[in-house]
Amino acid sequence: MDTEATHVLLVGGTGRFGHQLASALLSRPGIHLHVLVRPHTRPESLEGLADQGVTLVEGSLQVARSLDSAVEGMDVVVSAVRGGHDVMVEGQLRLLHAARRKGVMRFIPSDYSPDYFALREGEDPRLDWHRHVAEAVVDSGMRYTFVLCGAFMEVALSPAAHVFDLERGHVAYWGTGDEPFDVTSMNDVARFVAEAVTDRRAENRRVELVGDVVTVNDVARRYEALTGRQLQRVCRGTVEDLRRHLARASAPVDAAREGLVQPHLLIQLAGRGRLQDPDADAFARRHPLSVREYLEAMLRPWMASPGEASLPAHP
Ligand SMILES: NC(=O)c1ccc[n+]([C@@H]2O[C@H](COP(=O)([O-])OP(=O)(O)OC[C@H]3O[C@@H](n4cnc5c(N)ncnc54)[C@H](OP(=O)(O)O)[C@@H]3O)[C@@H](O)[C@H]2O)c1
Numbered sequence: 001m002d003t004e005a006t007h008v009l010l011v012g013g014t015g016r017f018g019h020q021l022a023s024a025l026l027s028r029p030g031i032h033l034h035v036l037v038r039p040h041t042r043p044e045s046l047e048g049l050a051d052q053g054v055t056l057v058e059g060s061l062q063v064a065r066s067l068d069s070a071v072e073g074m075d076v077v078v079s080a081v082r083g084g085h086d087v088m089v090e091g092q093l094r095l096l097h098a099a100r101r102k103g104v105m106r107f108i109p110s111d112y113s114p115d116y117f118a119l120r121e122g123e124d125p126r127l128d129w130h131r132h133v134a135e136a137v138v139d140s141g142m143r144y145t146f147v148l149c150g151a152f153m154e155v156a157l158s159p160a161a162h163v164f165d166l167e168r169g170h171v172a173y174w175g176t177g178d179e180p181f182d183v184t185s186m187n188d189v190a191r192f193v194a195e196a197v198t199d200r201r202a203e204n205r206r207v208e209l210v211g212d213v214v215t216v217n218d219v220a221r222r223y224e225a226l227t228g229r230q231l232q233r234v235c236r237g238t239v240e241d242l243r244r245h246l247a248r249a250s251a252p253v254d255a256a257r258e259g260l261v262q263p264h265l266l267i268q269l270a271g272r273g274r275l276q277d278p279d280a281d282a283f284a285r286r287h288p289l290s291v292r293e294y295l296e297a298m299l300r301p302w303m304a305s306p307g308e309a310s311l312p313a314h315p
Contacts, residue, residue, distance in 0.1 A: 005032040006198050007073055011061065011095060012080035012110060013037070013054075014045035017152070020186050021080050024194035026052050031198065036060075036070050061091025067098035074099070076197045079110040088129045093136055106143040106203060108196070109133050112189055113264055114182065114273030115148050117206070123272060124246055124263045145196050146206040148275055149189045150182025151264040153211060153294050161265040163216060166223060172234045174242035174269055177217040181268035182275050184211035185289040210278040211288035216269070222292055226299050242270045 008025060012018040013035035025033050034055040037046065050056060059066030061081065071077055077099045081087050092109055099107055109130070116127040117134070137144045151161065159165045163172055171177075188211050196202035220231050236242070246266055267273045296303075 005030055006075045007032050007034065008076045008078060008197055009034045009036060009057070009070055009074045009104075010078050010080065011036045011070075012082065013049065014041055015080055015082060017112060017186050017190065018080035019045075019049075020190040021078065021193055022049055022054065024187075024190040025078075025197070026054065028194045028198065031194070034070070034074065036066075061087055061094055064094050064098065067095055068102065071095070071099045071102045071104050074102070074104050076106045076108065077104050078108040078193065078197065080112075081110045085129060088126075089132055092133050096133075096137060096140055096142070100140050100142050104142070106145065106197070107137055107140075108145045108147065108193065109137060111147050112149055112152070114150055114268055115208070115275050116273065118276070119267070119273055122247060123243070124267050126263055127267065127273065143203045145202045145204075147189065147193055147196070147209065148206055149184040149209040149211075150268065150275060151184075152189070153183045153185045153289065153291065156181070156183050156265040157219065157291070157294070163265060163269070164219065166231070169229065169231050170234060171216060171220050171231050172236050173216045174236050175239040177220075177233065177235075178215045179239065179269050179271060180213050180215050180274070181265060182210045182213055182278075183265075183291060184209050185294065188286075188288045191286070208275040208278045209288075210275055212290045214291050219291055219295075222295055226295055226303070239270055242266060243272075246270060 008031055010018060010022055010025065010033060013022040014037060022033065022035060025031050032055070033053070034057050035049060036059045037056050038060050039058055046056070057070045059070045061067070077095060079092055079095060081091065083091070088110065096107055111130055111134070113127060113130055116130040119127055119131070121128055134146055155161055157164050157166070189209060192207070192209055196207065220233065224230060246263060
């Protein structure tokens with residue numbers, strides 16, 4: 001019933017993770033979902049949203065007035081945006097201030113990341129942005145939930161993370177390749193966030209979700225065992241070299257311009273940002289996807305007919 005529904009505004013619902021989050025929110029009873037869409041959004045990015053009972057609201061993080069009307073009457077604002085400083089910091093702060101002015105109860109910023117609270121300023125400038133926003137959220141007095149999940153499995157195991165290029169048969173590593181990292185599937189994170197928006201126990205805290213903990217060598221060995229194909233391992237340097245590379249490569253101006261730097265796996269391989277206290281209860285009721293299951297699902301078509309299908313790289 002609408003009078004009892006939780007009204008949720010999702011910003012970034014046309015993005016890769018945001019789209020999964022929209023589906024997860026739509027599958028929860030008692031949620032009325034509004035999605036902010038930019039005026040020139042391509043129709044294909046709205047696929048499946050418009051015809052599922054979602055209220056589409058036109059606006060942009062760049063236009064404060066559009067945010068005031070978008071947050072009006074909302075109980076929770078969830079952000080899944082990605083971009084440069086203008087989006088991740090300036091835009092999200094504009095959204096936060098609109099939400100506070102209009103009496104929204106809870107704000108969930110676009111984190112879905114390793115533990116940026118544990119990093120020193122400058123260690124990874126893009127993750128500094130997350131911390132700056134989180135501090136502003138706490139200072140605003142609004143209720144909040146910060147969602148930390150290590151790296152997304154789908155991104156960490158793809159060439160975008162600059163470590164695995166399974167299609168070409170390469171793995172690049174720093175240190176020994178035995179440095180552990182936290183990884184969680186987007187779908188598991190999306191389902192968790194969808195539950196958290198109506199769960200008061202998720203208020204005013206950071207939630208740490210971990211689907212699996214693996215090393216570069218673990219992933220390579222699992223892939224090799226499943227395919228019988230040997231990956232070529234390339235050592236890129238020491239962990240110290242990686243730290244220097246990250247601080248340089250993710251300088252905000254380059255990241256914003258090139259959109260290339262994906263720090264969520266690399267920072268962990270540098271031994272930083274690992275989750276300290278994963279929330280055992282968060283996944284107690286479900287079985288989060290493991291890396292082994294992810295690789296098996298990815299390789300299933302090839303395993304069914306290894307001679308015919310080509311080896312898939314990643315989804
Ligand atoms: N842990 C990990 O390994 C990992 C990996 C990837 C991403 N992430 C995180 O997940 C979140 C989402 O990332 P993603 O890869 O799904 O992003 P994405 O696919 O690039 O989508 C970005 C979204 O932000 C929206 N957006 C950008 N600028 C906007 C503005 N000015 N006003 C309103 N909306 C705007 C885009 O809208 P349009 O469709 O209109 O452009 C789109 O919906 C980010 O916090 C990112 O850091 C984590």
